[in-house]
Amino acid sequence: MQEGFMGPHAAAFDRAEYDRRLAATRAAMARAGIDILFVTDPSNQNWLTGYDGWSFYVHQGVILPLDGDPCWWGRMQDTAGAQRTVWMPEACILGYDDRYVQSATRHPMQDLAARLIGMGQGRARIGVEMDNYYYSAKAHAVLGTALPDAALVDATALVNWQRLVKSPPEIATMRRAARISERIARLAIELAEPGLPKNELVGEVMRAAVRGVGDDWGDYAAIVPLMPSGADASAPHLTWNGEAMRRGEATFFELSGCVRRYHAPLCRTVHLGTPPDEMARASDALCEGLEAGLAAARPGNTTQDIAAALHAPLRRIGIHRPNRCGYPVGLSYPPDWGERTASLRKGDLTVLEPGMTFHFMPGLWMESWGLETTETILIREDGPAETLCDLDRTLFVKP
Amino acid sequence: MQEGFMGPHAAAFDRAEYDRRLAATRAAMARAGIDILFVTDPSNQNWLTGYDGWSFYVHQGVILPLDGDPCWWGRMQDTAGAQRTVWMPEACILGYDDRYVQSATRHPMQDLAARLIGMGQGRARIGVEMDNYYYSAKAHAVLGTALPDAALVDATALVNWQRLVKSPPEIATMRRAARISERIARLAIELAEPGLPKNELVGEVMRAAVRGVGDDWGDYAAIVPLMPSGADASAPHLTWNGEAMRRGEATFFELSGCVRRYHAPLCRTVHLGTPPDEMARASDALCEGLEAGLAAARPGNTTQDIAAALHAPLRRIGIHRPNRCGYPVGLSYPPDWGERTASLRKGDLTVLEPGMTFHFMPGLWMESWGLETTETILIREDGPAETLCDLDRTLFVKP
Numbered sequence A, B: 001m002q003e004g005f006m007g008p009h010a011a012a013f014d015r016a017e018y019d020r021r022l023a024a025t026r027a028a029m030a031r032a033g034i035d036i037l038f039v040t041d042p043s044n045q046n047w048l049t050g051y052d053g054w055s056f057y058v059h060q061g062v063i064l065p066l067d068g069d070p071c072w073w074g075r076m077q078d079t080a081g082a083q084r085t086v087w088m089p090e091a092c093i094l095g096y097d098d099r100y101v102q103s104a105t106r107h108p109m110q111d112l113a114a115r116l117i118g119m120g121q122g123r124a125r126i127g128v129e130m131d132n133y134y135y136s137a138k139a140h141a142v143l144g145t146a147l148p149d150a151a152l153v154d155a156t157a158l159v160n161w162q163r164l165v166k167s168p169p170e171i172a173t174m175r176r177a178a179r180i181s182e183r184i185a186r187l188a189i190e191l192a193e194p195g196l197p198k199n200e201l202v203g204e205v206m207r208a209a210v211r212g213v214g215d216d217w218g219d220y221a222a223i224v225p226l227m228p229s230g231a232d233a234s235a236p237h238l239t240w241n242g243e244a245m246r247r248g249e250a251t252f253f254e255l256s257g258c259v260r261r262y263h264a265p266l267c268r269t270v271h272l273g274t275p276p277d278e279m280a281r282a283s284d285a286l287c288e289g290l291e292a293g294l295a296a297a298r299p300g301n302t303t304q305d306i307a308a309a310l311h312a313p314l315r316r317i318g319i320h321r322p323n324r325c326g327y328p329v330g331l332s333y334p335p336d337w338g339e340r341t342a343s344l345r346k347g348d349l350t351v352l353e354p355g356m357t358f359h360f361m362p363g364l365w366m367e368s369w370g371l372e373t374t375e376t377i378l379i380r381e382d383g384p385a386e387t388l389c390d391l392d393r394t395l396f397v398k399p
Helices: A015-031 A042-049 A076-085 A108-118 A137-146 A158-162 A168-191 A198-211 A230-234 A277-296 A303-316 B015-031 B042-049 B076-085 B108-118 B137-146 B158-162 B168-191 B198-211 B230-234 B277-296 B303-316
Strands: A036-039 A061-065 A071-075 A093-096 A125-128 A151-154 A250-255 A266-272 A326-328 A357-360 A375-378 A395-398 B036-039 B061-065 B071-075 B093-096 B125-128 B151-154 B250-259 B262-272 B326-328 B357-360 B375-378 B395-398
Touching (some): A071 A076, A076 A093, A093 A108, A108 A137, A137 B137, A168 A198, A168 A250, A168 A375, A198 B198, A277 A303, A277 A357, A277 A375, A277 A395, B015 B042, B015 B158, B042 B061, B071 B108, B076 B093, B108 B137, B168 B198, B168 B375, B230 B250, B277 B357, B277 B375
Parallel strands (some): A036 A125, A071 A093, B071 B093
Antiparallel strands (some): A061 A071, A250 A266, A326 A357, B036 B061, B250 B262, B262 B375
């Protein structure tokens, strides 16, 4: 069998790793009674086939039958990118005509439906990722109309769940991303000072993230740097602006290095000048909670046990977090570096297993300030979770 | 009436500009028989309300009735970001409980449906953006089930079409973005040399883009830098890697500055060493086609006239482009800086009007090389279109 292009963009892992992924996904398909799966989530596409490219703004996906190679399907001009990035032979790369792109009269799902019928799947139970990114309501409606004899079955997060336990090569890749996360978090802390415009700080961080560490070049993270200051840090998802950093304000840095699309997010907070007592106490309780959460993050315990351990010391000082405190993390594309399966929160009963990785992310977004001290963690065979990044777990204070 | 927070993140335009946008959108709603519109596309949310934040990875949107202020609706923790960025009063900011986030048992659309019923819209004709970003098939299904007496009407691109003709303040903002585009394109051309790792070049470009020009800090562009080299440049959407640039290869730089979410994309190509005759001839024909396209880009002509003018000189040397050669551009969020309405292609009959802006984007993705020379253009009152960026339109050749 002819293998795909093996240039510098080629799929990041060897064939055995992709075979493992296909087998796990197919077992889940069989359990769900799905004959063929259509995968739109870009991270799932990459995880199954290696496909990489900034083309997810148009309809595209991976077609995975129960037997044989998967196919990558997308816009004709993007088949050139698929040839360079997927592990399958060229016959498994399918392109649709450019006239389907962003048209009011044609829809790419008409092309997909015709291909599925051509594959003998016109009466199949077809899994579709109804709540994953980039599978639109319209795509679903057009596909359903064009496949009147098929059954479209919700397969939201079916692939994502197979990604929860990482293989050794995946963990190795996340460790490489963690080296970049450490470097850029340290850089942000070093550079932070009164008068420094936020965008200048972001520029240095982005440059360092892409330059990478050692032989590892940095890829773009699935989320841009978030670094609000002062009262703005009560909002979790503001990005930056051109305002100068000010004495008397805390700024959190929510960052991740990225290697071959794998992330290891890391957040730290810098206060310029002496922090108010309330913030210092909150930071101490948060660090105590993180330590307790790490201790609870071991095989056999559940995701909610981590949340419970974290929240106890915070509650003792009167802080009640209404939000989840983390999510699985690994391979991803914009707009999210989370995997969208388990959550670290009360009521979530996912049993922890070795090889799972989470962004343990207990942000404190208070009325007039915010604080983020977080870790990317790896569940080990026993004992507390390992933190993939090595950086002091504290509220950094600078003059 | 209490106005929103007026800090450094506040909505980018004055109230008259937002009033203009609401009026245009409501007129389109009335024409489509829509009582209330639910807007999920992040660029449409920002355009109507100013909402800005990297929170579009969870379900959120703008609720626009025919009368009264719109409401921003999203995850509870993101209401803090909404307070800082939208122009409406706080009563128009609605948050849903964190337990709805990425849950297998609850869906945010259940909360939205309850609110719409509370607003007396349970039997309304509700416009939803069925093929815009982040409105998933599942969201649509849940909303439909939870609103059994309402009619969900497809309003894909209804708001996007209102954005096609830019107001003077929007054009002014795009001009500011164009200054950044010029700077980073020049920087990439200057730095390109054999042996330079691509990721290092990307790092310098990203840093410069965010530092901005003069008083304008740079925002993140909706697409990361695309800069494949050599044969990889036959693929339009590869990003970068750690490979060194090589003599004898062309690299295209697809870049945009961004100011307050407004873009002015600009692509140029550098060849290291003497380009092959075929590429030089193609570049000459492409530049002739761009010039002809600019001349055709005037009020009263249509979008397809631009494509026809571009393609004539290319066809004379045997190049037949199967792809559209551009799209409207302005305010945007990942994953696309295009507006997803008109396309510059045969069969698209959108009549050009002053104030329309397009990325005139005739990429050449050939069998073994690629070339991009593009312009962001503004349709004027008469005469050829204006190019917002000022940079030689040529294939740059370096030793």
